[in-house]
Amino acid sequence: MTGGVSGPVNLLWVVIVAAKAVVLFGFAVVMTLFMIMVDRKVLARMQVRIGPNRAGPGGWLQSLADGIKLFFKEPITPEAVDRPLYRVAPMVSSMTAFLAMTVIPLGPPVRLFGRTITLQLVDLNVGVLLYLALTSLGVYGIVLAGWSSGSKYPLIGGVRASAQLISYEAAAALALLPVFLLSRTLTTSGIVLAQGGRYTGGWAFVPKWYAIPMVVPFLVYVMAGVAETNRAPFDLVEAESELVGGFHTEYSGIGFALFYLAEYVNMVTVSSIAVTVFLGGWHGPHPGYWRPAFGVLWYVAKLLVVLFLFVWLRGTLPRLRYDQLMTLGWKVLIPTSLVWLLGSSFVVAAHAEGWL
Amino acid sequence: MADVTEGATPTSRPSALRALAKGMSVTFRHMFRRKVTVPFPDVRRTKPARFHGRHVLNRYPDGMEKCIGCELCAGVCTARCIYVRGADNPPDAPVSPGERYGYVYEINFLRCIFCALCVEACPTEAITMTHLFEFSFTSRDEAIYTKDELLVEADGTPRARRHHGPPPVGLDRQGWVQATSSSGAVAYEGRVAWSPEPVIGPRPPEPDQATADAVPGAARAEGGADGADGAPVDEGAGSHH
Numbered sequence A: 001m002t003g004g005v006s007g008p009v010n011l012l013w014v015v016i017v018a019a020k021a022v023v024l025f026g027f028a029v030v031m032t033l034f035m036i037m038v039d040r041k042v043l044a045r046m047q048v049r050i051g052p053n054r055a056g057p058g059g060w061l062q063s064l065a066d067g068i069k070l071f072f073k074e075p076i077t078p079e080a081v082d083r084p085l086y087r088v089a090p091m092v093s094s095m096t097a098f099l100a101m102t103v104i105p106l107g108p109p110v111r112l113f114g115r116t117i118t119l120q121l122v123d124l125n126v127g128v129l130l131y132l133a134l135t136s137l138g139v140y141g142i143v144l145a146g147w148s149s150g151s152k153y154p155l156i157g158g159v160r161a162s163a164q165l166i167s168y169e170a171a172a173a174l175a176l177l178p179v180f181l182l183s184r185t186l187t188t189s190g191i192v193l194a195q196g197g198r199y200t201g202g203w204a205f206v207p208k209w210y211a212i213p214m215v216v217p218f219l220v221y222v223m224a225g226v227a228e229t230n231r232a233p234f235d236l237v238e239a240e241s242e243l244v245g246g247f248h249t250e251y252s253g254i255g256f257a258l259f260y261l262a263e264y265v266n267m268v269t270v271s272s273i274a275v276t277v278f279l280g281g282w283h284g285p286h287p288g289y290w291r292p293a294f295g296v297l298w299y300v301a302k303l304l305v306v307l308f309l310f311v312w313l314r315g316t317l318p319r320l321r322y323d324q325l326m327t328l329g330w331k332v333l334i335p336t337s338l339v340w341l342l343g344s345s346f347v348v349a350a351h352a353e354g355w356l
Numbered sequence B: 001m002a003d004v005t006e007g008a009t010p011t012s013r014p015s016a017l018r019a020l021a022k023g024m025s026v027t028f029r030h031m032f033r034r035k036v037t038v039p040f041p042d043v044r045r046t047k048p049a050r051f052h053g054r055h056v057l058n059r060y061p062d063g064m065e066k067c068i069g070c071e072l073c074a075g076v077c078t079a080r081c082i083y084v085r086g087a088d089n090p091p092d093a094p095v096s097p098g099e100r101y102g103y104v105y106e107i108n109f110l111r112c113i114f115c116a117l118c119v120e121a122c123p124t125e126a127i128t129m130t131h132l133f134e135f136s137f138t139s140r141d142e143a144i145y146t147k148d149e150l151l152v153e154a155d156g157t158p159r160a161r162r163h164h165g166p167p168p169v170g171l172d173r174q175g176w177v178q179a180t181s182s183s184g185a186v187a188y189e190g191r192v193a194w195s196p197e198p199v200i201g202p203r204p205p206e207p208d209q210a211t212a213d214a215v216p217g218a219a220r221a222e223g224g225a226d227g228a229d230g231a232p233v234d235e236g237a238g239s240h241h
Helices: A011-046 A062-072 A083-103 A127-148 A152-183 A188-194 A215-228 A253-278 A292-316 A322-353 B002-008 B015-030 B072-076 B117-121 B216-240
Strands: A110-112 A115-117 B055-057 B082-088 B100-108 B127-129
Touching: A011 A062, A011 A083, A011 A115, A011 A253, A011 A292, A011 B015, A062 A253, A083 A127, A083 A253, A127 A152, A127 A188, A127 A253, A152 A188, A152 A215, A152 A253, A152 A322, A188 A253, A215 A253, A215 A292, A215 A322, A253 A292, A292 B015, B055 B100, B072 B082, B072 B117, B117 B127
Parallel strands: none
Antiparallel strands: A110 A115, B055 B127, B082 B100
């Protein structure tokens, strides 16, 4: 523990942990701004158009410009809002989104200043549980925003959010469980370490990523992850054609910016968990590359691939109807992950007993 | 009801995954298509020849205004967006050839629907349309263009408002766009039907005019209108040829 930094707890320790926090926050923000641009650019390409091209080279500073604009814009507070909750809701949304990033290992541990530093802010023994808890807390931001806005569209959006996110939270957690059976740990760093190397024998070209034996939970988790981040095709929470802006209809300026930020940070977090738990984290396909820089590069590369999948899905699929959403969650994803959990429990137990 | 819901479930059919894969491949392939849009202010597409942009008030090559203040454009305007007041030409310094000239000429571009009926009604080809389309107003008053903005420069180029950027070059800045021939006659193929604009010169005839006008019924129908407004148009055209 101790912040993922070995050695005595003194001033240097504080500085290192603080630096890690700042770097992680910066990484999350830069990744988010980058992701907003990737989202808009890739979507534009899929729709055979150019997309944002005015701000900065190729338009790549557009999201930065948008952020600055929103930051200096007047936040308009409608008359009917419940002020304390209305103010707190965007903070809850973005804070939980950023906090969930703390359990992600960005790379292998490095030696600096005579200490071993993990590239991860906290290495809790219940790391993945913390992530699940924080994403569940993030729902409160959306629900409270919908409730406190004192307006019908945000309220409907908030109600949809509570139902949708609780349903898919269950599916996501159930999809992660079989992996814990294999890894026998809930720490994110332990799960990544367990995915190092390759299989033996004729499967030596296959890396030991959990996505390969656990392909069904991986797919279920990706689907639930898209739903949890309220991204198309599961964006019923902010369905423009039905709910204006959904839960953030009454927000402007910095409040809206925080929700916008939270959505994309959540995307980065969900993708990071998918990379960490299923795609081998910072492990490259070639085992033995233990240099930290390569680890971080592999992690970012995998993260970008998963994030591209998010955009790709958004560019392809139309929004689900509400009953389709619930049917997919409760009748397809949850039973599938339950059956897979039972099956893999049996296989693990049988292996331990020597039956297989 | 129950089986309808079941049938609509995206994953209950075996073909759903194949449909998803097909859809994903479509969007993926489109990423590498040639884009249909252009980065507009840097790259400007050439407008279609008869694009209905904003109006201009034209001059004769000697600098005289063509508008005679007859108010036919205002009368025909479906959106009621044109306001014209004519006045007698001062004998010592005439503004237009003839008795009267357009003393006030205003178009409210918040109302204009760019139908070009005013262009067709004008007996002297004073009002025509350009390829200019970049409007931006900061107030309702600013949306009303007066003679200051509408009247072309002495060399025949349309005036651009300062924030509208440089006027486009070539044919796109020509102030001559008409829905029909200037004389009202349909069978004008092979001839330059548009009056030459000072400095910029005549526009070449459109290539597919023969096939476009080969509808027999249309020729007869428009032939009747030809007699009515043919005379003033020929007069106006003759005076500057």
